[in-house]
Amino acid sequence: MSEQRDYRDTVFLPKTDLPMKAGLPQKEPKILARWQEENLYEELRESRKDREKFILHDGPPYANGDMHIGHALNRILKDMVVRSQTLLGKDAPFVPGWDCHGLPIEWKVEEQFRKKKRDKNAIPASEFRAECRAYAQKWVDVQREQLKRLGLMADFDNPYLTMQFESEATIVAELMKFAEAGNLYRGSKPVMWSPVEETALAEAEVEYEDITSTQIDVAFEIVESPIEELVGAHAVIWTTTPWTIPVNQAIAFSPDAEYTLFEVRVAQKFLKPEEWNDAEWKVHGRYLTAKDLNGTMFGRMPSELSGTSEPKIIWKGKGSDLAGTVARHPMHHLGGFYAKPRPLLAGDFVTTDSGTGLVHMSPDHGEDDFLLCREHGIEPVFAVMGDGRYRDDWEWLGGSDDRRRAVINKAFNAPDGPICSDLREAGALLSASDDYQHSYPHSWRSKAKVIYRCTPQWFVPMDKDLGDTSQSVRPEPVEGPHFTSDVAQEEKDGASTSSARTVEGKTLRQIAMREIERVKFYPEKGRRRIGSMVEGRPDWVLSRQRAWGVPITLFVRSDGTYLQDPAVNARVVEAVREQGVDAWDESRKAEYLGTDHDPNEFEMVTDILDVWFDSGCTHAFTLEGDRWPEQRWPADLYLEGSDQHRGWFQSSLLESSATRGRAPYDAVLTHGFTMASDGKKMSKSLGNTIDPLKVMEQYGADIIRLWALSVDFTEDHRIGDEILKGVGDQYRRLRNTFRYLLGALDGFVGDMGDAGEIPELEVYILALLADLDGKLKKALEEYDFNTYTRLLVDFCNEDLSAFYFDIRKDTLYCDGPDSTRRNAYRTVLDLLFHALVRYAAPVLVFTAEEVWTTRYPEGGSVHLLDWPPVPGVTADGARWDALRALRERVTEAIEPLRRDKTIRSSLEADVVVPASAVPEGFSDEDLAELFITASVTRGQSDTVTVSRTDENKCGRCWRLLPSVEEDGALCDRCEPVVAQLDAAE
Structure with a gap:
């Protein structure tokens, strides 16, 4: 045999400068710096000027602390919306915002002052607010840089902040719309109250945690009733908040439930010697409860009653029969408030699921209690102060306990605490145990328990005509x-x-x-x-009793009504626009009221607005007005x-519905919460949190983005090291797809020529691309980003890398430069490149930019491009599906021969396939090319058989073909190509 020539230099191998190793943590900051230097956001706005608008209004995160994984997910989703709508050809400006007022910031600033041994109450209000403003600005700046690192496309140089003077003025102006229309009132109603933070809380500021509480059964002696048997008996209430007993004013029953009065008798052997008598039993008491609950109440009573007889029913009837019954408070001997009768009232909210079927009513500390008592002329007494202690002048426990926040103090409510001890001494405590487990509201800031507390607050009514001033x-x-x-x-x-x-x-x-x-x-x-x-x-509670926030800028008369003068309101709004919230100061009272009103007739409200009202107004100062002219109202x-x-x-929704008669948005998209990889809630104490900043340092921002857009974010979802490694593998496959495209298109110019010359495989791939294009658009219409990402990944992995690229690599490497088939393949690759790099751009913002500029160094940014035009090609999908299924069967049949080294490559395999499994229109030569085998023939068996071919191997393309005379010689395809290349040299 003559010495064989090395043909490697005649093979057209892919060449690209895009490295296989991404190095995202090092590369992404450089790309980000270039975007900022070139002011890409402004360039994008200019390129989309006069296009159809799409407005995503940013919900303001709180300016407090570093970005966490939940922030990262939220902002990536928003960026995906903005970028995908931009890619679809719309003008989608995005103004990021921050919520800057409120208790979390005030709480942190108080801590700073306490460390300096300074009492907040001794600090001038303007100085304290200035510190709050500085604290918020610090975290705005920190979070802004962190969000930039995620690759967000946003107007970061001009964000909106609720503490900007213009924003504060707009919030005041929006409040004045409520006031001028008479849609505010000051009333006393129970609201969620934090004794630790000493302020009312919105429901959104409350979280529920499981706790163990003291549960007690308390007997109220019945002193009057139309039912003779009840007089002298005891109505039994059950509660898990012993601290509310000192403010009890009534008892509620269900009018439809069945109630029984039963007698409890104690066996003589369980009595003290001095209590012995000739009877075998002694009556312990007669108790009124719901029929279905007397057994459970009896079971909660002390163990010495375990020797009692079966309770004896004295009376039974409907709850409605209890109307007119009156009890007295267990502490009635204290006189005053406690001497008043406690009526039994029908309440539709009373259930017989637990307790005793009788509910003690404290209108100060429950919404149902408040409404039912008010119906019957019973008003709150405001016994509990803002710090959670009873008033010093309160008859029972007032001023006698020096523990602050007594009502939420566990020891105060314990079975041996002052309340239970006094009730026990009064003979009214039937049971007390500290083992009741239940869910209870806590402040999400201080983590302390909250209470319902009746206080004077400002409300927006939910159920009066907005045009009615009552x-x-x-x-x-x-x-x-x-x-x-x-x-x-x-x-x-x-x-x-x-x-x-x-x-x-x-x-x-x-x-x-x-x-x-x-x-x-x-x-x-x-x-x-x-x-x-x-x-x-x-009704919507607007007021908070704190310092850092937008003031409720109302002037109130002594009768409780407030001034509704547009001229006065306009002066206040303008002052806040110039000076911010510090403008609401007693020293300017006369200035604001002007000559038409006597300052002595009005008081200035000192409460601030709930921060949810602030954030509810962001649409007003961001989407409307002149500061961001590229925005429009309402948001999409x-x-x-x-x-x-x-x-x-x-x-x-509420703010805009009241002031504009409609929601400020046309659609709402929500995501779930990110859990640890084992499904548990992330917690610093558990040590299972994932820091997005560290993930970017290790993997890069594109990996976080790919994770966020791959999960079903509409539900709770997971993240962890193993999950991120899997996302990294997915990323590498996508990157390798782009590397292959760049390498295969090295030096490419021209197109495929006559459409009639397009090989059928190329037609099929273009049809798949057209189908993908439609599905991706539909996914974006529905904000179904995980489907969008999965479709893109699957197309690259399954349709391209594992199928199309695998089949056509021989054509790319070995066909001649003028080959119609090779040119058609590269033309389709060019179409794929332009489509895929755009499809990937909203997901992998840095990688798509790197890929684009690798091919087009002077081609600008990929993020300035529109959605790609895709040929409207169709193919017989069922026919190709059948072929691909047969291809998988062939691959599976070859694998055992590869494992035992009978063959080293599928190119060495002669394959016989079932004739019935081959779709029409494919020759045996087509099948061999598509299956990447030496040959394919058809047989009558239903199985696929494989053997090693006897043909010789081409020295250039490595195919084993009949036209190769000996191993290392050239096949009839490679021989003319080599000759052409040799001649060119």
Whole structure:
């Protein structure tokens, strides 16, 4: 045999400068710096000028602390929306924002002052607010740089902040719209109150944690009743908040439930010697409870009663029979407040699921209690102060306990604490144990327990006509769609039950409910979630008793009414625009009131606005006005976590419905929460948190982005080291797809020529691309980003790398430079490149830019491009599906021969396939090329058989073909190509 020539220099191997190793942590900051230097955001705005607008309004994160993984997910989703809408050809400006007022910041600044041994109350208000402003600005700047690192495309040089003077002025102006229309009132109602922070809280500021509480059964002696048997007996109430007994004013019963009066008798052997008598039993007491609960109440009584006889029924009847019954408070001997009778009142909210079926009423500390007692002329007494202690002048326990926040103090409520001890001494405590486990509200800032506390607050009524200036307190039922609040039902998918209906009426609740029906929700269950909340929510509490926030800029008369003068309001708004919240100062009272009003007739309100009102107004100062002219009102989309159905989505809806008659958004997209890889909630104490800043240092921002856009973010989802490693593998496969495309297109110019010359495989791939294009657009329409990302990844991995590239690499490497087939292949690769780099750009923002500039160094940014034009090609998909299925069978049949080294490559295999499995139109030569084998023939068997071929191997393309005379010689395809190349040299 003559010496064989080395043909490697005649093979057209791919060449690219894109490295296989991404090095994202080092490369991404450089790309980001270039974008900032070139002011890419402004360039993008200019390129999209006069296009159709798409407005995603940013929900303001809190300016407090480093970005966490939840922030990262939220911002990546928002960036995906903005970039994908931009890619679709729209003008999608994005103004990031921050929430800067409120208790978390005030709390941190107080801590700083305490470290300096300075009492907050001794610090001038303007100095304290200046520190709060500086603290918030510090974290705005920190978070802004962290968000930039994620690759966000946003107007970071001009964000909106709720503490900007212009923003504060707009918030005041929005409040004045409520005031001038008479849609504010000051009333005393129970609200969520934090004794630690000494302020009212919104529901969105409360989280629920499992705790163990003291449960007690307390006997109230019945002193008057139309039922003779009840007089002298005891109505038994059960509660897990012993501290509310000192403010009890009534007892509620269910009018429809069955109640029994039963007698408890104790065996003589369990009595003290001095209590012995000739009877075998001694009556312990007669007790009134719901029929179905007397056994459980009896079971909670002390162990010495375990020797009692079966309780003897004295009376039974309906709850409605109890009307007119009156009891007295166990501490009636103290006189004063406790000497007043405690009526038994019918309450529809009373259930017989637990307790005793009788509920003690404290109108100061419960919404149901408040409303039922008010119906019967019983008013709150305001016994508990803001710090959680009873007033010093209160008859029972007032001023006698020096523990602050006594009402939430565990020892104060314990079975041996002062309340239980006094009730026991009065003979009214039937049982007390500290083993009751239940869920209880806590402040999400201080983590301390909260209480319902009746205090004077400012409210927006939910159920009065917005044009009516009367200031009602009691919510009334509203007609319209009803949304179940059942948790299991919330999790079910499905359309709204009343999507075709509209809600008539002019109340805030009715308008909001109508808008909930109109707005699109992604996922649909969000409609039911926010609908059930708005349908049943109480009046909106606006006031907070703190320092750092937008003031409630009202002038109040001695009779409780407030001034409704547009001229005065305008002066206040303008002052806040110039000076910020410090403008609301007693020293300027006369200036604001002007000559038309006597300053001595008014007091300035010192409360501040709930921060949810601040954030509910962000649409007003961001989407309207002149500061961001590229914006427009209303927004196309709001996007936040599912907890914002209770928070920002709702406060924005209510604020805008009251002032503009509609929601400030047309669609709402919600995401779930990120859990640890084992499904547990992330917690610093558990040490299972994932820091996005560290992930970017280790893997790069594109890896976090790929993770965020790969999970089903509409549900709770997971992240962890193993998950991120899997995402990294997915990323490498995508990167290798682009490396192959760049390498295969090295030096490419021209096109495939006559359309009639396009090989059928290329037609099929273009048809798959067209199908992918349509599916990707549909996914973007529905904000279904995990489907978008999965379709893109699967197409690159399964249709391209594992199929098309695998088959055509021989053509790319070995066909001649003028080969029609090779030129057609590279033309399709060019179409694929331009499509895929755009499809990937919103997901892998840095990698797509690197890929694009590798091929087009002077081609600008990939993020300035529009959605790619894709040929509208179709193919017989079923026919190709059948062929690909047969190809998989062939691959599986070859694998055992590869494992035992009978063959080293599929090119060495002669394959026989079932004739019945071959789709029409494919020759045996086509099959051999598509299956990458030496030959394919058809047989009558239903199985695929494989053997090693006897043909010789081409020295250039390595195919084993009949035209190769000996191993190392050239096949009839390679011989003319080599000759052409040799001649050219």
